[in-house]
Amino acid sequence: MMDAKEIIARRVAREIRPGTLVNLGIGLPSLVANYVPEGIDVFFQAENGVIGLGARPPEGMAEKSLTDAGGGFVTAVPGAASIDSAMSFGLIRGGHLDMTVLGGLQVDEKGHLANWMVPGRMVPGMGGAMDLVAGARSVVVAMLHSAKGEPKILPECTLPLTAERRVDLIVTEMAVIRPTESGLELRERGPGVSIEQILAATAAHLIIEGDIPEMELD
Amino acid sequence: MKAALRPEAAAEMIEEGAVLLVGGFMGVGSPHRLIDAILARGTGGLTIICNDLCTPEKGVGKLVVSGQVSRAIVSHIGLNPLAQQKMMAGEMQVELVPQGTLVERIRAAGYGLGGVLTATGLGTPVEEGKQIVEVDGQRFLLERPIRGDYALLACHHADYAGNLSYLLTAHNFNPIMAMAAATVIAEPEHIVPVGMIPPDAVKTPGVLVDHLLGTAP
Numbered sequence: 001m002m003d004a005k006e007i008i009a010r011r012v013a014r015e016i017r018p019g020t021l022v023n024l025g026i027g028l029p030s031l032v033a034n035y036v037p038e039g040i041d042v043f044f045q046a047e048n049g050v051i052g053l054g055a056r057p058p059e060g061m062a063e064k065s066l067t068d069a070g071g072g073f074v075t076a077v078p079g080a081a082s083i084d085s086a087m088s089f090g091l092i093r094g095g096h097l098d099m100t101v102l103g104g105l106q107v108d109e110k111g112h113l114a115n116w117m118v119p120g121r122m123v124p125g126m127g128g129a130m131d132l133v134a135g136a137r138s139v140v141v142a143m144l145h146s147a148k149g150e151p152k153i154l155p156e157c158t159l160p161l162t163a164e165r166r167v168d169l170i171v172t173e174m175a176v177i178r179p180t181e182s183g184l185e186l187r188e189r190g191p192g193v194s195i196e197q198i199l200a201a202t203a204a205h206l207i208i209e210g211d212i213p214e215m216e217l218d
Numbered sequence: 219m220k221a222a223l224r225p226e227a228a229a230e231m232i233e234e235g236a237v238l239l240v241g242g243f244m245g246v247g248s249p250h251r252l253i254d255a256i257l258a259r260g261t262g263g264l265t266i267i268c269n270d271l272c273t274p275e276k277g278v279g280k281l282v283v284s285g286q287v288s289r290a291i292v293s294h295i296g297l298n299p300l301a302q303q304k305m306m307a308g309e310m311q312v313e314l315v316p317q318g319t320l321v322e323r324i325r326a327a328g329y330g331l332g333g334v335l336t337a338t339g340l341g342t343p344v345e346e347g348k349q350i351v352e353v354d355g356q357r358f359l360l361e362r363p364i365r366g367d368y369a370l371l372a373c374h375h376a377d378y379a380g381n382l383s384y385l386l387t388a389h390n391f392n393p394i395m396a397m398a399a400a401t402v403i404a405e406p407e408h409i410v411p412v413g414m415i416p417p418d419a420v421k422t423p424g425v426l427v428d429h430l431l432g433t434a435p
Contacts, residue, residue, distance in 0.1 A: 048390055049386070067246050082386045082387060084389040084392070085269070085321040085391050086393075089322070123305065124297075125295050125314045127294040127317050128317040129316075130344065134340070135338065165341075
């Protein structure tokens with residue numbers, strides 16, 4: 001049985017199109033790289049300055065000047081390029097980044113994402129998240145459906161927003177949801193998850209039309 | 219030609235209350251020997267402008283722990299719990315700036331621009347108190363330039379003309395900060411003879427660099 005994070009990472013990986021530039025956030029989103037289908041030619045960007053991010057280096061083979069945006073050692077794939085922070089964020093804001101996958105604390109019926117602070121409790125700073133959500137051509141939120149039993153998909157975010165832009169897709173272990181102008185459309189169910197279970201775990205109104213298939217994951 | 223300085227000599231140039239642009243991303247591409255010399259000298263009241271405040275054990279994070287930083291302009295402090303505590307307790311003033319906006323504000327200062335218009339931060343707490351400018355029907359935030367008294371950079375190769383080259387993800391803010399401070403001090407890993415860095419590989423031309431640190435013994 002797959003755990004929740006693997007379900008999410010596998011489903012998001014199916015959104016990646018050949019020949020694109022993709023930025024994966026740290027944590028859960030970074031797992032997506034493990035499940036990119038064979039033969040899909042994709043470059044991953046790390047906003048600290050590499051296009052063509054590779055896997056973790058073998059033990060003892062780290063290069064101290066090659067890390068990802070979480071500060072962990074990585075490798076670069078053939079064809080990689082290193083760039084400074086101005087170009088890295090120029091790629092993000094300038095419409096050159098095809099897709100970003102980010103974690104989320106809350107998403108609401110307008111498709112607004114909050115993922116960078118909990119006032120008075122957790123104020124890590126936004127890092128590159130605001131530029132990524134404002135600038136990427138497509139924004140996918142990859143997150144657990146609820147946090148300790150509390151829904152994360154709400155009528156309206158209560159935490160400070162990351163951007164005013166509507167995100168393009170929400171993928172959780174229970175559901176795939178597409179935010180649209182008219183609201184949140186339920187598109188797919190997680191493995192073995194019923195619509196009733198999704199509704200019970202979601203505080204926001206979901207638009208449900210027709211048959212809602214189960215996610216395909218391989 | 220630029221003579222190589224000891225880290226202590228470079229640290230002596232930096233006065234109390236100085237505004238420092240410090241290269242690096244989680245300490246990668248940060249001038250660690252220069253930071254250690256500032257730590258040892260105890261220069262206080264510093265403003266640190268850097269991507270992040272690193273960790274309490276590393277890079278500019280150490281200057282936060284030692285209490286030498288009174289103000290920080292950064293995009294991320296999440297891996298330095300002490301920085302969060304000091305911010306919430308009001309012991310250190312912290313301005314959190316989206317990373318892409320931070321680098322462009324520094325670039326604006328270095329490139330002689332009056333500011334930057336960006337959509338990043340609209341609809342978020344970042345827009346508070348800022349002017350919104352509409353261009354061709356699209357809304358942008360006006361973000362102001364950030365300049366430093368000193369830019370403290372790390373690089374891979376330097377020559378005695380002050381030309382700098384960088385490695386991989388250790389570029390980050392360094393080449394941008396080199397343009398935006400009154401005095402630029404670079405800490406190279408290797409100093410090579412003039413002419414050894416191919417002109418196409420020079421990312422920071424020597425005319426921008428005031429002082430070089432000698433390489434580690």
